[in-house]
Amino acid sequence: NAGVTQTPKFQVLKTGQSMTLQCAQDMNHEYMSWYRQDPGMGLRLIHYSVGAGITDQGEVPNGYNVSRSTTEDFPLRLLSAAPSQTSVYFCATRYDRANTEAFFGQGTRLTVV
């Protein structure tokens, strides 16, 4: 039982490159979300999903796309990376959309040069 698995752990991109950050969970949680964490700031919500086929924008969605074709996976896509997207990205899952704790992955540290 791995919980929430994020890959890769580290990534360096050049400006304009695209990539996908992967998030997989084996807890059968409906609710998945992506956050970014910048120095001196808390976690800011990028996108979230309350179930397969349903996604919503969070606080800072611009520059990111998501899809949720299965319960287990919630990839985050950067179509054209910018230096402002240098950050640590966390994926989180919850049992349902209501009042339960969120479980976090270990994060992906992304640097855009």
Add this chain to the structure above:
Amino acid sequence: GESVGLHLPTLSVQEGDNSIINCAYSNSASDYFIWYKQESGKGPQFIIDIRSNMDKRQGQRVTVLLNKTVKHLSLQIAATQPGDSAVYFCAENILKNTGRRALTFGSGTRLQVQP
């Protein structure tokens, strides 16, 4: 070393003392609150939660207090230990304009425990 949390407010306490970390939340309609602990290089870890129909909840060495009148949340850690050193975040379950709820985080407080 980690660059996350460089400019966060810092609470410095002596080992064995009690710690109180405060958080102001934004939305009076939020119905659920969580405190998370984040150690260097790791993802946030759940500490304790509280629903809006309560004003106090206790765990092992931790207590969360909720004051809905002033939209304030606090985390009390008893007999603080060096292993408690970390960044602490409060999170609230906000109702979005989509009708769905999302967990939104505060900016965090760094707790430093002096031996």
